[in-house]
Amino acid sequence: MNISINFKRNVEMGKSMNWCQKGNRKCGLWLNTPAFLLFMLLSMNVAAESSQDATLPAAAVATSGTDAANIISPAQVDIPETPAQVVVPPPPTAPYAVGFDKINTGDTAWMLSSTALVLLMTIPGLALFYSGMVRKKNVLSTALQSFTIVCLVTLIWVVIGYSLAFTPGSTPFIGGFDRLMLNGMFYDKTGSTLTVSHIASSIPESVYVMFQLTFAIITPALITGAFAERMKFSAMVVFMILWSLFVYAPVAHVMWEPSGFFAASGILDFAGGTVVHVNAGIAGLVCAYMLGTRRGYGREPFSPNNLIYTMIGAALLWVGWFGFNAGSAVASDGRAGMAMLVTQIAAATAALTWMAIERIYKSHATMLGACSGAVAGLVAITPASGFVGVGGALSIGFAAGFFCYWGATSLKRMLGADDSLDVFGIHGVGGIVGAILTGVFADKVIGGIDASITMQIVGTFSTLIYSGVVTWIILLMVDLVIGLRVSDDDEQDGLDISQHAERVI
Amino acid sequence: MSESAKLAVAGLISVALRRKLNRVIDVEWLLHNDDYAREVMRIARKQEMPELSQYAARMDELIFGKAIAVQSAPVVQDTMRKSTVVNDGEDEVGIENQYIGALR
Structure with missing residues (x-):
């Protein structure tokens, strides 16, 4: 036979x-x-x-x-x-x-949809989420940073990023150059053949390249919230190119490529709790320290210009997150369904938890708090979404609401950095909480594997250290060559006018 | 000419005047009131800064066209005003204060 x-x-x-x-x-x-x-x-x-x-x-x-x-x-x-x-x-x-x-057409259809959803998270989701929280004179510059990163990372990804992240290399820490300029990837209609990734064998490689590209885009875009309202546009562009190459690509390879060091060590990260959120969170914190505080920080109110933008952005993030987490199953199957379910549960639980804490400590729940709580829950469930059940999602959502509230308030004051839009408080803390709790709540019936809390902690803190140190080195280099901050006058005038000669009426 | 082009140049004039004279102009009013716009252009040219003169010339072109731009601009004393936001109510002050040093 x-x-x-x-x-x-x-x-x-x-x-x-x-x-x-x-x-x-x-x-x-x-x-x-x-x-x-x-x-x-x-x-x-x-x-x-x-x-x-x-x-x-x-x-x-x-x-x-x-x-x-x-x-x-x-x-x-x-x-x-x-x-x-x-x-x-x-x-x-x-x-x-x-x-x-x-090629499985059902899987492919879902992955095409997921890819669009995840791209929607950055533009317009994250662009609106962040733009609503800055002062009016910095709205356009903040949104433009996300938009620019989409374009930049797209080119980096097809030139070298995908190859470094998702092909096997000579070491377990970085991929090879087999897919430089996506060389070797093809679709041959006459021969009825095409390439697939060894990581996603049921969908065309082109779809997998695009899906992972959207993750590579949103990760550096998240960092922009930490240095909002004071970084030179040119410095931001150079920083993001270097960061994508020297931080994102190695971390994605180590965690997601089967020959990667963490992948082979049994560390779990279903959809990017460590690769995306811990990574971006610590990079944001380092940026906040390196750039220093904004003029008037701690003395003047930095009022959000329009929280409706923030709400619309958070809602787009929430919806897009279904592509992020359920799409990470790389299949249109029951596991994707479970990932979608726990994503919704964790987001709702964390939002309610955040609002409840606000009601207790500040006597009122706020729109910004509800949006922040939802995002915190989404962040924390990300690494766990393919491994936990409903109970785990409720627990992780509650923990995310509690710890991220602490991260964006008390911890922020303790750290003393002007992390403008609380990138570390929400994405960093939420990512750490989610990664560690994945080890606690991972259900073998769902994920088919027992998780190790110890290994989860090792993976999380290794990423914190690597990302933090390399980000710091990159910022030093950019500061030496270009300079990181705009002048005091430019900051006073707002980045919209001083960097882009535009203004919101 | 598009409103965005006018607004962009007006913004640049606003920044330059604030730095040179520490004087704040109302950018939006500049676009809607010809007298105010002429006075702003006159002040901008008076500084004899190439950058400001260039912006003023461009703004003249955008708003009035070159032919009109050479006409003498009447001095309007009262139209220059600061564009500041004053929050009188205690509630607004309280809301603003919650954003000192923290967003959430």
């Missing part, structure tokens, strides 16, 4: 290959063990019977017109009558080519 192995379907058996390689980092080791081989043998027949796709041949596909050296194709395997004699090929460890029939 000849049965070709479809890796995704065979490994799935309750947990998808996609999850295995993105959400569950222990798989990086597990896939190399004899136990995996045995599991493959035992599951083969079941998979063959239960899935029509599993019986389809997955022969190495033609690579006409492409660079064959960059492609690893799963080999066709003959399955003899005696399972013990089966030779199972190693799982793909780099992007490879497949026929059109290997």
Whole structure:
């Protein structure tokens, strides 16, 4: 009997290959063990019977017109009558080519939608969320920073970022150069072949590149809230280019690429609690220290110009977060559904918790508090969204509301930095809380794996240290060459006029 | 000419005048009141700063057109005024104060 192995379907058996390689980092080791081989043998027949796709041949596909050296194709395997004699090929460890029939249209449709949702989080979501909280004279500059980062990171990502983050490298800390300029990625209509990522084998690689690009965009965009109202536009541009290359790409590789150091160590980060939020949070705090406080900070009121903008932005973030978390399942399956459910629960719980604390300590709940609480809950559930159930989501949401309120108020005063829009207080603290609580509430029935609190703490604080130190070095360099802050006069006039010669009426 | 172009130049004049004379102008009123605009241009040119003169010339062109720009501008004493926001109510002061040193 000849049965070709479809890796995704065979490994799935309750947990998808996609999850295995993105959400569950222990798989990086597990896939190399004899136990995996045995599991493959035992599951083969079941998979063959239960899935029509599993019986389809997955022969190495033609690579006409492409660079064959960059492609690893799963080999066709003959399955003899005696399972013990089966030779199972190693799982793909780099992007490879497949026929059109290997693409799951349902997964692809969901990932296309998720990609659009996550991009919506940055523009206009984050742009509005931040713009509403700054003074009127800085509205345009704040929104323009997010918009510019979208353009900048897009180019960085296709030139080198994707390759550094999501291809295997010679070390477990950074990827290789196989996909420079997306070289080797192709879609061949005449040959009915295309490439897929080894991390997401059921969707076209082009879709995976785009999906991950939106994460690479929003992470540096989050940092802009920490240095709002005082950073030179030119310095911001240079800083973001360097930060994307030297901080985001390595951290994403270490955590999400199966050969990455944290991935192979079993540290869990389903959708980016550490890669996105802890990373951006600590970078924001370092920026706030390096740039110093705004003129008049602590003496004059810095009133938000329009909290309706902030509410609209927070709502767009909330909706977009379904693409962020449920999309990280890289499949339109039950796990994505669970991720969406717990995302909603955590956001609502954290928003109510924040408002309740405000009601107790300040005698009134506020719009800004409700928006902040919702975002805090979304941040904290991010690393856990593919691993926890309803109880875990309620707990993480409550903890996020409590600790992020503390982070944006008491901790902020203790730290003494002018983190303008509380990037560390919400994204940093929320990310840390979520990453650690993932180790507490991860449910093996949902995620298929036991989490280690110790390893979660190690992963979180390693990221804090790496991101903080490298961010500091980059800022020093930019300060030396360009200078980080606008002049006092420019700051007084507002960045809209002084940096962009525009103004909101 | 588009309103945004006028506003951009008016903003630049406003910044330069504030730095040079420590004098605040009302940018929006400048766009809507010709007398006020002429007076602002006159003051801007009087400083003999190339940058300000350039902005003033550009603003003349945007608002009046070059032909009108050479006409003498009547002095309007009372139209220069500071663009400041005064919060008289105690409630507003209280709301503002909650944003001192913290956003949340």
